[in-house]
Amino acid sequence: MSLLTNITVVVLADHLVDFGAMMLARLGADVVLVDAAETTAPRRAAWRHGLRTFQTQPLSSGAAPPADLADLIGAADVLLEDRRSGHCAGISEIIAEITAANPRLIHIVATGFPAEGPSGPQRPATDLTLMAQSGLMHVIGQAEAPPLRLPGEQAYALTGIQVATAALMGLRARRASGQGTRIEVSALQSAALANYREAVMYEWTGRIGRRVGNRLVRGRSGVRQVWPCADGHVTWSMIDNPGMMRALVRVMIEEGDAGELAEIDWGNILVADTDQALIERWQAIVGAFFTKHSRETLGAWSLEHGWGLSPITKLTEVPESPQMVARGIFGPSETGHPIPSGPLFAVHGFDEKGGEGAP
């Protein structure tokens, strides 16, 4: 994918900008890693895939910037500077001298906490502490257990996406003004932005979301989201979608497993207002049906009839799943495991050579 073919990006990485740098590289930019904090081999393989490493003389604070580094930044379109922990602080001083010579540079500065707040950008932050402050952990997991984060490094990834977005916004602004700019991105805000529900629910209803396991609570009742089946689990919820309910029950009738569900007029049912005991009875019928069938069978029925059900795929199964193979998502990595090194999204109708597809 080469949408950003003529863009050069220089990176000082300390986890907050890594994912954004990888995104820009995946889109065709020439992304050059000048400095990077320590990380594990799998994270290096995943987040720094496609980045070019820049070799220069050892850098020391107070010394004149090396000419090759000055040339690199002098010609760059974007600089991603990571100020999460201070790891890149030494080289940041050197680079500050160089950036002044490139008035067209889009200089993205990523911090854990925003500069304007009482904590300040120097406050230490990691993926875990940022997730804690996003409000998301409070609702992930079971009520009787501690809060959980999402798997992987999601606060860092969310920040990285906003870093890439800010860089592209800066490039758009530069087309109009001809001038570069310096844009600050805070990881706290990036993680908080992912929580689209909890703050607005509190502000308008006074309700505070809590950990409820695999239940989805809407209105007066809660419904299941994860169901065992013959060879694993599927996800499906009894939500207010009459067409979807009818489609499921139709197959259950054909299989002789619909019970009382066959008699229900789903167009006149509002699940969110239905008594919990009744929902549990209906869910027991659905659950018994699911346990008789495999993920493949249920997934095929869902695709054919529009149930909105998905098989829950094990992590190990994802790279070889037919959809991932068809879309070219996974490739080999130095860890020996396939990584999602393919396109971030598909692009149709774009001729990279500007040939017949060009108007």
Added chain:
Amino acid sequence: MGALDGLKVADFSWVGAGPRATKDLADNGATVIKIESARRLDLGRLSPPFARGESKNPDASAFFAQTNTSKKSVTINLSDPAGVAVAKKLVAWADVVVENFGPGYMERIGLDFATLRAINPAVILASVSVAGRSGPLAGFRGYGNAAAAQSGQADMTGWPGSAPHMPPLAYGDVVAPMVLTVAILSALEARDETGQGCHVDVSQIEAMVHVAGDLFAEMPGDKPANDDPLMAPHGVFATAGEDRWIAIACETDGQWAALAAHLGIENRWPQLADRQGSADLTEVLAAAIASRPGQTLETELAALGIPAAMVIDGKGLSEHPDLLAAGHFVTVDHPVLGPAHMPAPPYDIPGAPVRVGPAPCLGQHNDEVFAGLLGMSAEEIAALTTSGALA
């Protein structure tokens, strides 16, 4: 002026996955015209919470309002060919067309990419769907949770040894629109360079796969939960009060030593290797923290340079002093909700500031768009409104 001033977006998307991306564009200055219909309401308008509990009022949803800031709204009935004809005029006007309909819908109403391109050769079509518009699952109908299920994220969420976990939030409906914004901006960059439009096709499953890239590279045998291979201690610990927890992540031996000293713990685990997987350490730490007020401890540890933060809830998020100081929530005056907090993008561009305006009421900009922008006569608009094409 915003970074995207002058950009024109015809937004056919609804609910969450599309509108969150077009909100990004609108908040940065793009003119985003949301094409919706009273005949088939955006389900976001039916989503709680509602101002004064007015669940039947299509303009009272705070959920919708925060997802659709800074946009304009017109009502067009896309099941009516006369409505589609008006929609095509917006396609001709637009730089970008955005949609997240079910599989095949755009084709069925005659707004497939080939048709859009015939109307507007340089147009960018931006689609977001659960599985993408190609491949064996292209016809899949579902919600954001399907992306968690099929990306391995549900399999990896939860405590070790437990069944898959699906929290009550559709993370796929968060990540995919962020990727969609990047897709649109990069397609615009390419168009500026080559003159070509294109169709960018974002899959929620793939977006979720990409943000879990480190897990695929490692392929852990079990769920990592709150553990980290480079940090210990690294977890959440109960503090004084009900359901009050503090997250602590020591990245260096020095941070751990400072934490131990502050809590009065004998440092029997000076090296990372000593601390990793140590049940004794976890037990000692939990006991040292359990009776302390969490907020005070957070402040003390932050001052010592130790990454630590309370696990906050919706109230904590809404009242977070750093978020409020940074303008993360902007107070916007909405005609039905009144003054209301709306989230802003997590960056601001000097010289091209973000401006968050109210979400539109249903069809609020019909006259402005149909007459002012498209040049339709009052008689034509009246006739199409009466016939139901503009409804």
